Amino acid sequence: MPVKLVQSTASAYQYPLLIKQLLLTPLAIAPDQEITYQGKLRYSYRTLNERIGRLANGLSKLGVEAGQTVAMMDWDSHRYLECFFAVPMMGAVLQTVNVRLSPEQIQYTLNHAKADVLLVNSEFFPIVAQIAAGLETVKRFVFFTDEAEMPAMPATMDAEYEMLLSEASTVYDFPDFDENAQATTFYTTGTTGNPKGVYFSHRQLVLHTLGCAAMLGGANRQGHIHREDVYMPITPMFHVHAWGFPYLATMLGLKQVYPGRYQPDLICRLVTEEKVTFSHCVPTILHMILTHPHAKDRDFSGWKILIGGSALPEAMAIAAQKKGMDLFTGYGMSETCPVLSIAHLSSADLDLPLEQQAVLRAKTGLPLPLVDLRVVDPEMKDVAHDGKTTGEVVVRTPWLTQGYLSAPEASEALWAGGYLHTADIGNINPAGYLKVTDRIKDVIKTGGEWTSSLQLEDIIGKHEAVHEVAVIGVPDDKWGERPLALVVLKPEHVDQITEHALRNYAAHAIEAAGISRYGVLLQVSFVKTLVKTSVGKMNKRLMRADPEALRM
Numbered sequence: 140m141p142v143k144l145v146q147s148t149a150s151a152y153q154y155p156l157l158i159k160q161l162l163l164t165p166l167a168i169a170p171d172q173e174i175t176y177q178g179k180l181r182y183s184y185r186t187l188n189e190r191i192g193r194l195a196n197g198l199s200k201l202g203v204e205a206g207q208t209v210a211m212m213d214w215d216s217h218r219y220l221e222c223f224f225a226v227p228m229m230g231a232v233l234q235t236v237n238v239r240l241s242p243e244q245i246q247y248t249l250n251h252a253k254a255d256v257l258l259v260n261s262e263f264f265p266i267v268a269q270i271a272a273g274l275e276t277v278k279r280f281v282f283f284t285d286e287a288e289m290p291a292m293p294a295t296m297d298a299e300y301e302m303l304l305s306e307a308s309t310v311y312d313f314p315d316f317d318e319n320a321q322a323t324t325f326y327t328t329g330t331t332g333n334p335k336g337v338y339f340s341h342r343q344l345v346l347h348t349l350g351c352a353a354m355l356g357g358a359n360r361q362g363h364i365h366r367e368d369v370y371m372p373i374t375p376m377f378h379v380h381a382w383g384f385p386y387l388a389t390m391l392g393l394k395q396v397y398p399g400r401y402q403p404d405l406i407c408r409l410v411t412e413e414k415v416t417f418s419h420c421v422p423t424i425l426h427m428i429l430t431h432p433h434a435k436d437r438d439f440s441g442w443k444i445l446i447g448g449s450a451l452p453e454a455m456a457i458a459a460q461k462k463g464m465d466l467f468t469g470y471g472m473s474e475t476c477p478v479l480s481i482a483h484l485s486s487a488d489l490d491l492p493l494e495q496q497a498v499l500r501a502k503t504g505l506p507l508p509l510v511d512l513r514v515v516d517p518e519m520k521d522v523a524h525d526g527k528t529t530g531e532v533v534v535r536t537p538w539l540t541q542g543y544l545s546a547p548e549a550s551e552a553l554w555a556g557g558y559l560h561t562a563d564i565g566n567i568n569p570a571g572y573l574k575v576t577d578r579i580k581d582v583i584k585t586g587g588e589w590t591s592s593l594q595l596e597d598i599i600g601k602h603e604a605v606h607e608v609a610v611i612g613v614p615d616d617k618w619g620e621r622p623l624a625l626v627v628l629k630p631e632h633v634d635q636i637t638e639h640a641l642r643n644y645a646a647h648a649i650e651a652a653g654i655s656r657y658g659v660l661l662q663v664s665f666v667k668t669l670v671k672t673s674v675g676k677m678n679k680r681l682m683r684a685d686p687e688a689l690r691m
Contacts, residue, residue: 155318156345159228161390162188169366169392176217176397178409184392187221189309194225196307201279201298203256205230205316208324210254210277211377212236212245212263214400218283218300219376220385222258227322227341228313235325235377238263239673240334246270247333248326249277251544256281258300261290271295285399318342324544325377327473328672336544337473339380347476347538348386350507354481355387362443362467362483364391364417371396371409373420374448378674379477382419382447382469393417403431416441419469421448422455423675426607429458439463445481447471449676450575450593452600456497470503470575472561474553476538479512480504480573501597503565503573511535514567519556526568529576529589533558564589581679583612583622585660590622592679595661598648599624602641604632609669609677610661613686622661625669625682625689638663665691 147153154160165172170185182190203209209226211233213219219235226233234252236245245266249257253276259267261284283300284290322341326334339347355364370388372381380386388395396413398405406428409415425446428434440463447469459466467484471477482504488496506512514522514530522530539559542550553559564582565575576582576591583590592610599608607627612620626641642663649661666689670678682689 155315156342157228157315157318158224158322158341158344158386159313161345161348161386162191162224165389165392172392172394174217174220174395174397175413177399177405178396178412180217182217184389187217187389190221190304191225191228192309192311193304193307194221195229195311195313197298197303198225198229198231198256199311200303200307201256201281203229203231206232207255208232208234208252209256209258210234210236210249210252212238212257212259212266213283213376214238214260214262215372215376215381215397216399217397218258220389220395220397223376223380223385224389227344229311230314230316230320232321232338233323235323235380237326237328237334237375237377237673238266239375240326240328242266242269244334246273248336250275251326251333251336252324255279258283260284261286264290267295318345323380325379325473328378328674328676335546335549337540338544339476339538339540343476343538343540344380344383344386346509347383347478348390350509350536350538351383351387351478352390354478354483354507358483360484360486360489361465362445362481364443366391366393368417368443369394369396369413369415370417371398371406371413371415373398373401373406373418373424375674379471379473382445382471382477384419388417401427403428404433407431407433407437410439410442411437417443417445419445419447421675422446422451423449423607423671423677425459425466426455429455429462430606434462437462441465443467445469447477448674450596451501453494453497453501453597454600454605456500457493460493460496460500467500468502468504470573472563474540474559475534475536475561476540478507479510479534479536480506482572499572503575505571506573507536509536512573513558514565514573515558519558522566524567524569524571526566526572526574529564529566531579532561532563532565532573532575534561535559564591581611583610584620585612585615585618585622590654592622594652594654595622595624595645595649598652598654599626599641599645599663601648602644604628604636604641607669609679609682611679611683611686613662613683615660618660623686624661624663625666625686626663627666627669638665664689667691 175181256279258281280296324338370393443465468482470480522528562579595610606629613623615621670681
């Protein structure tokens with residue numbers, strides 16, 4: 140039988156899921172709630188709404204029309220939040236530029252996205268000066284600065300941000316349009332070739348916001364978000380919309396704190412002075428905070444931190460809990476908007492010792508509402524949910540990118556079989572918890588078996604002498620590959636432990652943990668530093684290319 144459609148009268152409002160609708164609740168219930176930039180600039184949601192209108196009018200004056208692309212180069216700021224709303228609400232597309240890419244890659248992304256206008260922090264003037272001649276579509280430049288005095292300005296600049304807003308009206312009639320219209324685009328931080336462009340619609344961003352709100356609002360004693368929380372991102376706003384949480388924080392009318400460029404001393408100060416209660420970051424940023432002198436004597440009780448981007452080491456989870464943090468993992472990727480699952484603990488779990496809690500907090504978690512998440516074998520058949528059997532994580536949910544910008548072949552591969560392929564290996568336990576055990580490209584193929592680099596990192600990272608660790612596979616004539624642990628030691632332990640001693644510690648711990656017998660083939664190499672991507676993830680491809688170059 141044919142599906143029966145819902146009938147509506149001609150006058151009924153169809154209510155498209157547009158980003159502008161996320162502003163309705165905060166303006167109704169929290170118009171005087173505070174938004175602050177570095178604790179220096181402060182204004183209310185009412186002012187935010189006015190500045191969104193001014194920005195839209197200012198951009199219109201510069202010639203921005205629906206369908207055009209406005210690019211943004213800034214650290215986490217109130218300006219970025221204004222762009223998150225004003226640009227897509229006009230019907231234009233916001234390109235969030237990864238300022239940590241090389242100048243050549245930044246130029247590539249601007250050209251590939253066909254950006255029309257570039258908004259840029261004066262800190263990045265040298266980059267703009269370097270790439271300006273090679274920009275193919277950018278016609279207008281808007282600048283701003285956090286400096287007391289304006290630095291030398293490239294001749295290409297057309298307007299100053301605050302002046303543009305001051306000369307514009309606060310009233311802009313943001314139109315209704317198709318909720319499937321593109322709202323944002325940004326580029327992945329892949330380790331090979333040029334970055335790939337992903338894009339999201341208004342509908343996808345609104346549904347992702349609602350999905351996160353439902354999941355975090357449904358938590359009981361841990362990982363809960365509510366209207367009295369104080370939000371501060373520690374994930375760049377140029378990367379997957381700061382994981383979508385500025386939209387969620389705005390929809391709920393939370394106090395918001397934007398820190399600019401991440402500096403551990405500033406982060407610690409803002410957490411204390413602004414009473415921050417909810418943040419998110421990658422493990423390397425958390426590690427930077429936990430090991431900073433300013434964090435030594437601080438009590439971070441009540442600070443909820445969602446960890447993502449890469450695996451959370453259990454040792455780090457324990458250290459954070461001892462500082463009073465409510466730490467838990469989220470899972471997703473650039474292509475998934477990004478949140479797919481969150482590692483919430485039950486009330487019974489929260490009564491466990493910290494070491495046992497850390498195991499659960501470091502898992503990848505339970506799927507959000509509307510997320511169809513599977514672990515499958517090469518024939519796309521579900522593997523057993525026994526917490527042991529592994530396969531590739533594939534997913535469907537309304538907020539996944541539909542493909543890569545102007546890359547049809549890569550898009551088809553991403554969606555092979557009608558599910559988005561994450562290229563992550565994982566398992567699901569009987570309780571429904573997902574545990575990602577490795578990236579397909581990072582799993583170590585030893586003696587005909589797969590050995591998880593993340594499991595080995597967890598074990599080695601628990602040793603008191605280890606500051607950071609990354610495990611990679613290196614070629615071996617007998618075994619195919621052999622795991623190599625690249626270890627950064629804590630300064631006080633540099634002369635107190637040998638590579639051989641740490642290898643023996645790891646071998647015994649690996650055997651006790653019941654990991655594949657090939658895990659005990661682990662080698663250890665002490666290094667000065669580990670190579671990371673522009674968003675703080677471990678760049679194992681580069682480390683595999685020449686591990687000897689990293690040795691101390």
